[in-house]
Amino acid sequence: MIQSPLSRIDARMTHTVQHSDAPPRLSALFRSDNLFPTLMLGGGIALHAIETYITATLMPSIVRDIGGLALFAWATTLYVAASVIGSIFVAVRPASVTLNRCYVAGAALFGLGSLICAIAPVIGVVLLGRTVQGLGAGLLVALGYSFIRFVYPEPLWRKATTLYAAIWGVSTLLGPSIGGIFANGGAWREAFLMLVPISLLMAYMAPRRLPPGEDRESAPPAPFTQIALVLGSVLLVSFAGSVDEVALRAGLAGLAAVAIAGMLAVERRSQVLLLPARTASLSSPLGRIYAIMVLLMVTLTSDVYIPYFLQELHGLDPLASGYLVAVVALGWTTAAFLTSGLSGRNAIRSIIGGTIIEAASTGAMVFLLARHNPESSILQLAPLTVAIFGMGFGVGMGWAHLVTLVLRLAPDDEKDKASAAITTMQSIGSAFGAALSGVLANSFGLLDPGGVAGSISAATWLFGLLALPALLAFLLAASLRKEIC
Template identity: 65%
Template sequence: MSESVIPSQEAAPRLSSLFHRDYLFGTLMLGGGIMLHAVETYITATLMPSIVRDIGGLELFAWATTIYVAASVLGSTFVAVRPESVTLNRCYVFGAVLFGIGSLVCTIAPTMEIVLAGRAIQGLGAGFLVALGYAFIRYVYPEPLWSTASTLYAAVWGIATFLGPTIGGIFAAGSAWREAFALLVPLSVIMAFVAPRLLPSGDGERVTTKTPFVQIVLLVTAVLLLSFASSVAAPALRGVLAGAAVLGVIAAITIERHAQARLLPVGTISVGSPLARVYLIMLMLLVTICSDVYIPYFLQVLHGVTPLVSGYLVALLALGWTAAAFLTASLSGRRANRVILIGAVLETLATAALVFTLARHNPGSDLLFLALSTVFTFLMGFGIGMGWAHLVTHVMRLAPAGETDKASAAITTMQALGAAFGAALAGIIVNSTGLLQPGGIDGAVTAARWLYALLALPAAFAILLAIGLPHARSGGAD
């Protein structure tokens, strides 16, 4: 790698450095893998109404997301516990092939059950690709560019938020949902073919362990139980399922603490572990941000906004994440820790503020409340975006020797679990506080108030975790 493009400690790393000839192909491959996953996520969300109209399966609608997320946890975990002979670029090939096979299954699916099978295979491949986006950073770039690379990959999600619904809308308008999945097949094949030629092998130091099968099963089961809990009508059953999910998480943590086959790096399951605090901050911020899943619904029902406009308004959350990531990318040391803390505070306050702006009946579409709701939605994303890349950099620097692959893959696991638990908790809250019973406008207002009040709490907990976070001493002034 050329040293001429490595920024000095006094100079802020520039995004353009990632596209220098020494790093260009790695940047395109890693960013492309995350982009493929991110865009497809939004395409599928847009296509699902067309799919159920065509082949039925409305009762399985939510499972298209749940099973995808659960499978991605398995894929990201394999990256960390893969056999010693399997290099990272081989994992990339496996991930791209699996993603392509899953897309092909969805393309030809005659029933919703087959679509879900395809989504499971897609999710498995996506878990590989996203985990590798982070795991490869230390092989493709010098350390001063780690935070900048993390910023770029975070920004991919912001771009995908606009591309996904647009592409999905084009195919949905013509009921061409099969063609949308088919388009992903050749892209996956190309990426699988060129990965060994454009990416380093990535077979550096790591500790080889057995697969943490029990912990994985418990966590995936907890996700599925919470998803069931968010969809059942009986409050008692909802409570039982949610309680069982909590017990599953506790059991997974207890086993992880003493297991030889570990899901997380050694020492992570410890109250005093800085790495554990970083992972918890990530998880809490993501749980809060997933309250956005109901923003389009409340905009349409309470504020009279059209579906298309509501979709693009909620996309401002991802835009805020992207904007903040770029604005704070050059910070390091104590300043990086400050923006993590400030970002958590901002996300907490913005989420809580939606209780007063979004959670109200506004049949006349009063621009004041719409504008304020839009601003706070943007600020929710801005808050998490301020610190995300620096949290990723913390993980790579705090990872124990030989366990950097496992630490990097765990970032994707936290993302998947945060998204799954956040969406499921949001469903439980709104369904338990009036959205279904009594329903209507009054039920939606009450549910929205409870949702944003309660889901501001995980981000508030992240504030406490971020206080006193150890700062990196390499690169950049404090």
């Protein structure tokens, strides 16, 4: 009887759990031989994660200070679109550019982008800074996954991704605290400025504390056509969210869909690939895993508007709204720890359950967030907090298992590309999620009629429609289980 690829993986994963002398502990990442790589890789993830929550908390204050509400979602869209480029560069970089040199570039770019945001006089300069930040973040996050196989033995791969989730959890405390304190004091520029010396210190330490991580003699050619189509699609969707004419908005969104279809068509026929071979089709298990990643991130990134609606509809100040949206990452971290010991079919079941929770929690925002609560009633905020927590919990139940499956499924000669593609898929999903959030919010009342009524309408449509990608992810995840069985 011929086994499917996932069946063979399931058998290997089950064998590892049953016959290893002792399952690896998370603390093994901090042994003397792993300590410095863990601190550096975790530091790169932390820099990105903390800044994400700082910016989420600061953006309402920024647009009130220098204007640009119509471009609110662009701060996230451009950031994650640029991170796509950064993550792809890790896979197609010249052979002479080692992974630790990429880390230096990522940290330096992140610091430069933070400086640009700090001195920005208008929203356009903030968006430029966010773009540069995103390029650096794409490098740093992709390197976290790319370095895993160079610095840890295979049994620690899942533990490393669990550590990344824990870092996001710590960021739920630091990011909103920092952003809220600066926002309440009207000093949002200083919040960006403080990231600059941290970034420069990490750039200085990288070549001294990280191995080169080089394992190839030549660089693969860059898939410029696919990259251009992906970025073009993201930008088209973003433009669609910024225009007033309904017909033009629909046309731009349609062109974005055509661009994605074109990218997949080129990927299936080209000799120069953006993704590992045969993953541009849902007939491939690895292709379905990447698709699940994208769909979950599209749904999750609808949280970009949660701080704004909390402040406008529920009467919360920037600090409180920042902490509530940070509950998303707390949910992700909690789920990652609770499910980190699962393997084989149980890991697939965790992925499936996570997609259901993600869809249900996002859909619940229609009833819990899209309502007027100017007194900040705890009776309304308590179930809303549970739903926000569930949005992160659903993704956290499956993400580490999806990453592990990618690293195991990818052919040996394409593991570098496959690991970089994890961040690419995450960034593409986040970019489309942010862009679609802008389209939906602006189309359904955020700007016209605006105010309380407009915010309620925008939140209703935004979260109702963006629960659908998570439902599609559920169908794809269920197909993986059927294949194993």
